[in-house]
Structure formats: C-alpha cells, structure tokens
Amino acid sequence: MFNIKYRIILPTNVKYLDLVKNYIELLRINWPEAYKKLIISTTGSDDFDIDFTDIPVIKNGISTSLPTCVYNAASKYKADYYFIFLGDAFISQRISNEKVEKLLSSLVRNSINYCRLLPQFSLHMSQRQKEYRNINSDERYTHSFVAFGADPNFIRDEFSNNISDRDFEIRYLKLANKKRNFFFKDRVILNKNIFHILPSIQKGKWDRVNLFYLKKKYPKIEFSNRARISWKYEFILQIRKLILPIIPDNIRKKLKSKNKKYFDTNL
Numbered sequence: 001m002f003n004i005k006y007r008i009i010l011p012t013n014v015k016y017l018d019l020v021k022n023y024i025e026l027l028r029i030n031w032p033e034a035y036k037k038l039i040i041s042t043t044g045s046d047d048f049d050i051d052f053t054d055i056p057v058i059k060n061g062i063s064t065s066l067p068t069c070v071y072n073a074a075s076k077y078k079a080d081y082y083f084i085f086l087g088d089a090f091i092s093q094r095i096s097n098e099k100v101e102k103l104l105s106s107l108v109r110n111s112i113n114y115c116r117l118l119p120q121f122s123l124h125m126s127q128r129q130k131e132y133r134n135i136n137s138d139e140r141y142t143h144s145f146v147a148f149g150a151d152p153n154f155i156r157d158e159f160s161n162n163i164s165d166r167d168f169e170i171r172y173l174k175l176a177n178k179k180r181n182f183f184f185k186d187r188v189i190l191n192k193n194i195f196h197i198l199p200s201i202q203k204g205k206w207d208r209v210n211l212f213y214l215k216k217k218y219p220k221i222e223f224s225n226r227a228r229i230s231w232k233y234e235f236i237l238q239i240r241k242l243i244l245p246i247i248p249d250n251i252r253k254k255l256k257s258k259n260k261k262y263f264d265t266n267l
Contacts, residue, residue: 004104007037007079011069012087014044018224019201020087024055025221026214030196031095039077041069066145067159067168074155080108082150083117088201089147092214099194103131107149107188115149116142116189118197132188137180142189143172147197202237205229209238 012020020040028035040057043064058076060069070084081104085091106129107115115132122139135142145165150158158168200210206228215223229237 004081004101004108005079006081006083006104007039007074007077008034008083008085009039009041009070009073010085010087011041011043011066011073013066014042014046016087016201017042018226022221022223023085023087023090026090026092026218029218030091030093031097033097034083034095034100039073041073043069065162065164067165068162071155071159074152078152080104080151082152082155083148083195084145084150085147085197086145086199088199090198090200090210090214091196092198092217093196095195103190103194106131108151112186112188113151113154114143114184114187116144117147117149117193117195118144118199119190119193122189129188130191131194132190134183134185135187135189137178137182137184138176140173140176141169143169143187145169146199147195201226202229202233207237208234 010020010023024035024038027038038055040052040055041060042057043060043066044062046059056077058069058073060072064072066086070082074082103115106112110129112132114135116135120139120142122133122136145168198210198214200207200214204226206224206226208228208231211223211228214221
C-alpha cells in the first residue's frame, strides 16, 4: 500500500500571482489528486486580490527568498517528500498518479534527497534506474529551482539560511566548473518528464511557443495577459536548450560574453 506522505510547495513572489492562478487551474485539470496537497508560500506584499480560500497560504516577509519560502512551508506542513514548482512550471498534460507513486517509493527507498523533475540530456554515463539517473558533479543546470523533489533534510540543509534561488543554482554551476567528475549518490534527475512540466515565463514575459500551446490545448482558461518575449529571444531559447548542456566550456563562455542579456550568469 502506498503510504508516503507528500506535499506540493509553490514558492512565489506576489508579482507572479497571475501565473499562480493559471498554475492552479492546470493542476486541477491535470493532477486533481494532488490539489489538496498544495501549499502556496509567498514573498513580497501580502495585499492579494486572488482568492486562495481552499489552499494554505504562508505569507513570508517582504524580502524573503524563494528557498526560504520553501523552508518555511516545509517546516509548517510536515511530509516525507516535497515537490516544489515555480508558478510558471505549468503541468501541461494529465499526470499518472501511479507513476508518481512509483517514483516516490523509489526516491524514499533509495534515500534520494534531491530529484530534478525536468529531464536533461547528458554525456556522463551513470547507472540508471527506470525512473531516473544520478547527477554528475560536472553537469550544468541539474540543480534547478524550477521544478524538483526534495526530502526534509535537503530543504533544511540547503534553504534554511535565506539563500536565494539564484545563489542555489550558481553554487552548483561553480562546482561543475571545477570538473571533479563524481556522481551524487543521493541526487538524481528524471529520465522522462512524467509531470509534463512546461516552464513558460522568461524574464517576466511569456514564452511565445509555450503560450501558443497552452492556449490551444486549454481554450477555456484565461491565461495572464503578460507581454511576450521577442521572436529573436524565442529562437535563442530554443537553441540554448539543445546545446548549452553539452557544448565545450570555451564556446559556452564566448556565447555568454557576447549575448549577456540572454543569459543569467557568465559561468
């Protein structure tokens, strides 16, 4: 019998509550079993104009970091495992509850404390489970804050000191640059996107391709009327997804140095 208690934490700045509303609408449609497990943990002003009457909301300080929002939510609502999604990490298709339960059972049984939910191609050959593979220290962007699973110990150890989500990701980018080439025994990345996650906001604006897909698939949902990124930026994003995880460091650094406005770091 499946008896692992899990929660979903959605940390967000109140400036993105319009997207949170869309996230919830898609969650109701595509993963209704998890709806009652959702917790919203906010930073910024507590002056909401969106009704979350049947969802627990933790209002943190105005300058609280997103990782601290996760830590505070996990401290208040105990669980064996947590799934954390940013407000634009939309669940775009129906989720198989059976697959989620099998994944959770494997994560807990194998003491996996961090699981990146969005798959990523890798040249590093690791021993693979059916659901996931181990993360190599040299891989870039595998420690992502966009969508991940974590146990209470990971959340406590990583997020209890008011670190920012940017600092969290940069910490592991710096590790990747050191080329130590070891596999984390307790950190993994999914082989398949079983949560059908579709991150759709870039620098506060809609990803054009993803918004088109969502509107076509869910015509009854009124998606936020935020601005859209330029077609040039859209093209760069699509290319970046394909090449950044695998291109040599010297080429990657040159690309970033010449296109700084399209990249978050120069690492």
